């Protein structure tokens with residue numbers, strides 16, 4: 001018997017999602033942004049209509065929530081909460097990062113996991129979507145505390161993941177140090193050496209260019225957008241937010257391509273360096289953030305020509321291109337107006353969902369080149385996919401080989417966005433393009449698999 005089909009309606013659909021996910025504002029925001037473009041597409045494409053595909057997609061395949069007890073350096077027992085959202089495995093094993101940050105909750109991880117499903121589909125690689133993490137705050141913790149926490153976290157997570165099941169990686173607060181501790185514990189518990197995590201160190205299964213990939217990819221995507229207008233990054237002034245992994249390598253690649261990056265930030269404020277953050281200054285920031293783990297305000301002590309603005313975000317600084325690379329909802333509607341009034345005409349998001357719906361609306365209404373994170377920051381997870389391929393083949397590609405593949409993937413994502421997002425007047429709606437291209441790939445697989 002054929003299942004009974006029910007026609008999709010945006011309002012009814014969103015009412016249902018809101019009812020099922022109360023108190024999850026970030027998740028509802030991410031779903032609504034996709035539904036606004038995908039529902040009309042479903043309604044005009046008979047094969048998807050009535051199959052409840054979107055209704056199935058917004059229900060995670062599995063949500064894991066667990067206790068993470070550990071002992072701090074003062075001998076106290078601390079209890080954090082761990083999560084893994086296994087969102088969708090239609091096109092491959094669950095894949096996506098782990099976030100350690102005090103703000104982590106179910107809403108944030110579900111929004112990230114949902115975005116990851118679409119993003120991973122865009123990469124053209126066989127990866128489903130997932131995300132996880134903990135409300136653990138790595139700030140101010142000793143190295144040994146970080147290790148103990150990671151070991152406790154993995155002592156539960158290990159039974160749910162595997163190289164063909166679910167492959168976590170880094171995100172905010174999880175870098176190469178944490179991946180090392182997590183991998184060590186997984187290896188001990190399972191007694192096997194496999195590519196169960198990506199972002200690994202080079203001597204134990206990592207890929208060249210993975211640390212750089214998200215930031216580089218965001219810049220490559222900006223380049224592709226500029227090309228549609230016969231333009232390049234050379235000579236452009238860029239504002240970047242964040243000063244972590246994504247921000248650092250966005251700054252590096254943009255500078256290599258002849259642009260001038262004038263800002264970086266962290267949760268305490270931003271620095272403005274009108275002369276540009278060149279290679280030497282970036283090396284200072286990398287040491288400050290990756291080794292010393294200090295605040296971005298230290299920058300102005302080393303480079304007194306720069307200014308630190310406490311508690312502010314960098315969107316009031318005049319620029320041609322903005323790359324938000326810190327966190328979700330860091331660009332408000334008002335920030336967007338400010339960027340536009342100062343002449344900014346390219347936004348390439350390195351972070352996940354950094355622009356509020358009002359900001360996205362303002363960018364699109366002004367017909368500037370605006371790329372949502374699920375397209376422009378997909379280079380990180382794509383290179384994780386390349387790390388998985390190298391692990392399976394038991395080989396290591398050269399830096400040039402991985403970078404060449406990353407560039408091609410980012411160009412292909414740009415093509416997919418253009419295919420589904422180009423309006424009759426020639427304007428490319430990258431939000432619609434990314435959402436529909438991602439949806440089609442996952443939906444086709446779900447249709448083939450039946451109602452499961």
Ligand SMILES: NC(=O)C1=CN([C@@H]2O[C@H](COP(=O)(O)OP(=O)(O)OC[C@H]3O[C@@H](n4cnc5c(N)ncnc54)[C@H](O)[C@@H]3O)[C@@H](O)[C@H]2O)C=CC1
Pocket residue numbers: 170171172173174175214242243244245246247265266267268325326327328350351352377378380381
């Ligand atoms: N690491 C990766 O490969 C990928 C990361 N992303 C996204 O990029 C963004 C940055 O991640 P990473 O650079 O990996 O993390 P990170 O931990 O290396 O750096 C995070 C940066 O954001 C800043 N930040 C965090 N919360 C903030 C807040 N509330 N206000 C202002 N600044 C804040 C931190 O100070 C830090 O500079 C996140 O949205 C993440 O989801 C997206 C794709 C891949």
Ligand SMILES: O=C(O)CCC(=O)C(=O)O
Pocket residue numbers: 095096097098116119167168169170171198352377378380381382384
């Ligand atoms: O490399 C990965 O698997 C995860 C990257 C990630 O978390 C993201 O794309 O947001």
